[in-house]
Amino acid sequence: MDRETKLSGFAFIVLLAGIGLATLFIVLFAELADEMLDQELAVFDAVTIRLIEAIGSGWMDTAMFIITELGSVWFLVMLSIGVLWILGVKMRDKWGVLFYLVAVGGGSLLTVLLKHFFSRERPSINETIDAVGYSFPSGHSMGSLIFYGFLIYLVIRTGQKPWVRWATVIGLSVLIVLIGVSRIYLGAHFPSDVIAGYIAGTIWLVLSLVALEWIQWQQRSPVPPVAALRKVLAPVYRALIDKL
Structure with missing residues (x-):
């Protein structure tokens, strides 16, 4: 089996894994939404809010206000x-x-559609921190995961130096988490809203990147995707048949 076929087959499997990951997160989102509608997350939300409020202070208020603006x-x-x-x-x-x-524009539209579909009221309304409209899922959490997640993809995809890749992945991942925490701290969202935003954002981002990778792969690979996968899996299939 030639090297090009192996690489193409591996890429096809990676794409399938991406679709599988998106499917898993769709199931998780559906479960979370169902529990939210049945009021089964009230205790979780209340306890998490209390824990985050315990770190409240003047300088923390300022820091969280700045962080929330980054999303x-x-x-x-x-x-x-x-x-x-x-x-x-x-x-x-x-x-x-x-x-x-x-990814970014479609994600914004999806956020609006999901908010109006579930129509969950916010813990509090505060226009100064963009806390208006419905609450589930968190638009800041979903939007920041899609946007900064796409930046992480670009940095990794463009072959930057290892330390640049690691610094980007860690730094932006922490920022995404902090933006979600800031929404809870400032009273704009329930914790379950933030988690739902992360899950929905992951689904949309993964599907967008899978589609992008598929098109780019089709353009740069001389080996048809299905043919590549068949050549990769053929030896495995023959080995299983021989054992039987």
Whole structure:
């Protein structure tokens, strides 16, 4: 089996794994939403809120207000302009531009649809921290996971130095978590809203990246995907038949 076929077959399996991961998270979201509608998360939400409120202080209020703005619509839109410029002008990656818009723009639309579908009221309304409208799932959590998750993908995909990749993955992952915590701390969301936002964001991001990788793979690989997978799995199939 030639090297190109092996790589193509491996890529196909990775794509299938991505679809499987998205499916798993869809099930998790459905379970969480069902428990939310049945009021089974009230104790979890109340206990988590109390624990986070216990670290409250003046400087923490300021820090959380700043952190929550890093996941706000206006801030992500400003950063998106820079990302689109890099993808479109510097990298000339038309598919990257398209699927960035699909991921971030489509994710925003999905957030609105989910909020109106579940129509959960917020713990409190505060326009100064963009805490208006419905609560489930958290738009800040979902949007920040999709946006910063896409940045992590770009850094890894463009072959940056190992320390840059690790610093990006760790730094942005911590930021995503802190944005979710800030929404709970500031009283804008229940903890279950934040978890739901992370799950929904993961689903949409994974599906967007799987579609992007599939198209890019189709363009750069001389081996048809199905043929590559058949060649990779054929030896395994023959070995199983021989044992039987």
